[in-house]
Amino acid sequence: MGAGAERRVARWGAAVGVLVMGGALVAGGAAATAGTTAGKSSTTAGTATGESSPPAVARSGGAGAPRAAAAMTLPAPTGRHQVGTVVLHLMDRQRRDPWGGGTPGHRYRELMVSVRYPAGAGAGRYPRAAQLTPREAAAFDRMNSFSEHVPPGKVAWHATRTAAHTGAPVAARRPGQRLPVVLYSPGAGDPRGFGSTLCDELASRGYVVVTVDHTYEAPAVEFPGGRLARSVMPAEVVKAQKAGRMTELLRKVSAVRVADTRFVLDELGRHGDASPLPRGLRGALDLGAVGMFGQSAGGFTAAQTMHDDRRIRAAANLDGVMGYTQRDDDPSNPSTVGRDGVDRPLLLMGMDGDTHHTVASWGAVWEHSRGRDGAWLRDLTLRGSRHATYTDAETLIPQVARQVGLSRAEVTKMIGSVRPARAVAAQRAYVSTFFDRWLRGRGDGGLLDRPSARYPEVRFVP
Numbered sequence: 001m002g003a004g005a006e007r008r009v010a011r012w013g014a015a016v017g018v019l020v021m022g023g024a025l026v027a028g029g030a031a032a033t034a035g036t037t038a039g040k041s042s043t044t045a046g047t048a049t050g051e052s053s054p055p056a057v058a059r060s061g062g063a064g065a066p067r068a069a070a071a072m073t074l075p076a077p078t079g080r081h082q083v084g085t086v087v088l089h090l091m092d093r094q095r096r097d098p099w100g101g102g103t104p105g106h107r108y109r110e111l112m113v114s115v116r117y118p119a120g121a122g123a124g125r126y127p128r129a130a131q132l133t134p135r136e137a138a139a140f141d142r143m144n145s146f147s148e149h150v151p152p153g154k155v156a157w158h159a160t161r162t163a164a165h166t167g168a169p170v171a172a173r174r175p176g177q178r179l180p181v182v183l184y185s186p187g188a189g190d191p192r193g194f195g196s197t198l199c200d201e202l203a204s205r206g207y208v209v210v211t212v213d214h215t216y217e218a219p220a221v222e223f224p225g226g227r228l229a230r231s232v233m234p235a236e237v238v239k240a241q242k243a244g245r246m247t248e249l250l251r252k253v254s255a256v257r258v259a260d261t262r263f264v265l266d267e268l269g270r271h272g273d274a275s276p277l278p279r280g281l282r283g284a285l286d287l288g289a290v291g292m293f294g295q296s297a298g299g300f301t302a303a304q305t306m307h308d309d310r311r312i313r314a315a316a317n318l319d320g321v322m323g324y325t326q327r328d329d330d331p332s333n334p335s336t337v338g339r340d341g342v343d344r345p346l347l348l349m350g351m352d353g354d355t356h357h358t359v360a361s362w363g364a365v366w367e368h369s370r371g372r373d374g375a376w377l378r379d380l381t382l383r384g385s386r387h388a389t390y391t392d393a394e395t396l397i398p399q400v401a402r403q404v405g406l407s408r409a410e411v412t413k414m415i416g417s418v419r420p421a422r423a424v425a426a427q428r429a430y431v432s433t434f435f436d437r438w439l440r441g442r443g444d445g446g447l448l449d450r451p452s453a454r455y456p457e458v459r460f461v462p
Contacts, residue, residue, distance in 0.1 A: 079204025
């Protein structure tokens with residue numbers, strides 16, 4: 001998609017706004033009353049929980065996914081390891097929830113986090129984790145970016161299983177060997193499970209991958225015991241639009257996300273019984289080799305967190321605008337990563353038409369990173385892609401299309417014209433190679449330095 005009238009509004013701003021524009025208004029909690037900072041938080045660990053969840057689908061409004069809908073599948077990872085996973089409930093007692101909290105008695109910031117890791121022999125005996133819990137899936141069914149084409153109640157979002165096995169043992173390691181860590185932040189309005197394909201891939205290649213739900217942004221986040229925190233974003237967007245304060249809302253969303261991420265890093269660094277990690281992972285993480293990636297607002301979060309926190313050594317932004325604006329080509333209201341640039345490796349992967357020449361905030365980061373020690377930037381375009389190509393939608397939407405009878409034009413509008421298998425292969429190759437180079441010091445045969453005949457869909461943007 002080129003410049004002009006065809007272009008979407010800014011990727012992560014639109015991802016928040018689409019919750020309103022799509023007509024999927026969901027009642028939120030109280031209006032936000034507390035500000036946030038991107039600074040480091042002191043924390044109190046929550047409890048580790050299993051990936052399983054209450055079996056009942058939320059039925060308010062009759063929007064639960066139908067039992068007759070077929071389960072969808074995600075592509076199996078290609079690394080040599082099977083994948084294990086554990087879910088963590090983290091609570092930051094030093095930070096009141098910046099969105100005001102939606103559940104009485106829960107005033108502190110709480111997060112649900114999934115940790116994926118290379119699993120040992122016998123992982124297949126453990127159950128495969130769901131992409132979404134049934135109640136999260138019911139909320140996603142009512143509030144997602146595809147509502148223009150996919151009516152509620154037609155897709156069994158709760159039935160999709162990831163490649164990760166809940167509670168599987170950690171793969172054996174050499175004495176003293178520790179595993180590099182990659183954090184994942186989803187797009188605005190998306191659940192953390194919507195990046196499972198790439199997260200499972202990295203775990204199968206030997207990374208510990210930590211995915212974060214940004215509470216009250218995602219359609220719903222389920223906590224232990226079945227407590228559900230529903231999104232407040234539709235209500236927040238309506239308030240901001242009426243008051244002419246969309247820029248302030250976008251700043252707040254970004255600041256909350258960065259603070260969430262830095263808190264999770266703090267928790268991962270806890271030792272002994274203070275660690276929220278299961279015993280098999282305690283002492284196994286190499287916190288000197290931490291990277292981060294995300295899609296849309298998650299890509300912005302990755303770049304901004306790297307700017308703010310020296311613990312992030314490399315970041316990949318998958319089609320995320322890095323400024324507080326609702327237009328890709330608008331240079332106003334830049335972020336600090338835009339004003340300052342970066343001094344560590346940053347990979348930009350955009351949908352067709354999104355480059356540092358067309359997206360103002362990308363251009364600002366590009367320009368202000370020049371000449372900085374440690375800076376390394378690549379700008380790659382996946383030909384024929386759309387914004388959602390960089391999520392599990394690339395694999396799931398064609399399956400949805402067959403179930404509900406979507407046209408080829410509708411599918412192309414959502415995920416582009418690139419073949420899903422080729423899009424997934426390219427993302428796996430370039431994102432994995434990026435982290436292999438900068439977190440593990442591995443050679444890659446020049447894949448990140450020049451076009452490759454293996455991936456003709458990928459264009460290097462000079």
